Amino acid sequence: MALSQCYRVKRNTQTIFxxxxxxxxxxxxxxxxxIIKALSSTKERDESAAAITHPADIQLFDYKNASRPVELVDTKTLTNSGLVDHQVVAMVFRTPxxxxxxxxxxxxDLAADLDDLEDEPEEVEYRASKGKERA
Structure with a gap:
């Protein structure tokens, strides 16, 4: 009996488990x-991801060796493709x-930096004074 596995599918700064x-x-x-089902149910609307409605519009790569990703073949099983639990799988989309x-x-580190750019209120130093300030 095979145990369930989880894959981390990544594209740019996006990760889908x-x-x-x-x-x-x-x-x-x-x-x-x-992946298509996950992309269609996401709260954030990525226009390029929203256009993906067919598996032929996605290519997946075994990303064990980042300098030489290997394209995964649709007809192979995940095990026969060499994927292991918690492995990173790279994803690319077909452009228009x-x-x-x-x-x-x-x-x-770049992904963490991008998280810092989200619309968050800036921290503003607020100083409440009661009465007169002393010099």
């Missing part, structure tokens, strides 16, 4: 279908022109 109950039977195509995006996953 996808679980599979049987990596010996589930294929890469099944993984892509789960029909070309593929470059494989890119933002480094962790």
């Amino acid at each position: 996808v679980n599979t109950a049987n990596p010996n039977a589930d294929t890469v195509l099944t993984l892509k279908q789960r 022109s029909g070309a593929w995006e470059d494989v890119y996953i933002a480094p962790m």
Whole structure:
């Protein structure tokens, strides 16, 4: 009996966690279908992600060796593709022109820096004074 596994599917600064109950039977195509479902249910609207409605619009790569990602074949099972639990899988989308995006996953420190750019109120020093201030 196979144990369930979780894969971290990454594109730029985006990460999607996808679980599979049987990596010996589930294929890469099944993984892509789960990714499409996750993309359609996300609260944040990424226009490029919203345009993805078919597995043929996604390419997945084994990202164990970041300098040489290996494209995953839709018909292979996840186990036969060499994927292991908690592995990073790189994802790219087909652009409207029909070309593929470059494989890119933002480094962790860059992703943390981007989180700092979110719309958060700036910290403002506030000093309440009661009565007259002393000189």
